[in-house]
Amino acid sequence: DAGVIQSPRHEVTEMGQEVTLRCKPISGHNSLFWYRQTMMRGLELLIYFNNNVPIDDSGMPEDRFSAKMPNASFSTLKIQPSEPRDSAVYFCASTETGFTEAFFGQGTRLTVV
Amino acid sequence: AQSVTQLGSHVSVSEGALVLLRCNYSSSVPPYLFWYVQYPNQGLQLLLKYTTGATLVKGINGFEAEFKKSETSFHLTKPSAHMSDAAEYFCAVSFGGYQKVTFGIGTKLQVIP
Numbered sequence: 001d002a003g004v005i006q007s008p009r010h011e012v013t014e015m016g017q018e019v020t021l022r023c024k025p026i027s028g029h030n031s032l033f034w035y036r037q038t039m040m041r042g043l044e045l046l047i048y049f050n051n052n053v054p055i056d057d058s059g060m061p062e063d064r065f066s067a068k069m070p071n072a073s074f075s076t077l078k079i080q081p082s083e084p085r086d087s088a089v090y091f092c093a094s095t096e097t098g099f100t101e102a103f104f105g106q107g108t109r110l111t112v113v
Numbered sequence: 114a115q116s117v118t119q120l121g122s123h124v125s126v127s128e129g130a131l132v133l134l135r136c137n138y139s140s141s142v143p144p145y146l147f148w149y150v151q152y153p154n155q156g157l158q159l160l161l162k163y164t165t166g167a168t169l170v171k172g173i174n175g176f177e178a179e180f181k182k183s184e185t186s187f188h189l190t191k192p193s194a195h196m197s198d199a200a201e202y203f204c205a206v207s208f209g210g211y212q213k214v215t216f217g218i219g220t221k222l223q224v225i226p
Contacts, residue, residue, distance in 0.1 A: 106154075
């Protein structure tokens, strides 16, 4: 398996623009997580899906952020409109039933200028 | 609520010296505990995990950790540091049956030649 695949690896956008980050979890995994990593706040859980259903979105910072999982093999995290303070590395991770560990993608480094 | 505290955001050791990275957690129910490692510009990779059973767990790259319930600790150790161990290390906790994982702030390990 190729592991968790995220795209793009790097994204530079202007303030106010819409940004969409993409994630393909490991085949057969039924849970998917979106994390944001910054120097100041470390690794924060934004949202967690189980069987394509959002279970916990309490970490989503505000209404500008939204996430979807239309099927078991694809998820998106959208920021609209983007702001400079959204600049961070965004990670996607997936786990299988009977969770024992999360497998992480390589991350998307987002820079909003 | 579950939480994780990593003592020391930066740790420096000499090559060949003992590595000790500290992690304490708060939990009212038995936790699952993890240590992840992150190399520059990479995602997080699992080093080791404790779920049930033996409290001393061995992981990859010669690392091990011991779950001490009385101390609510899960410190990571390695007898002899290598230059390749320089990375950021994250302690994480979750509870069996609920897959949300909470990460510590991370500890950057520097290995001095």
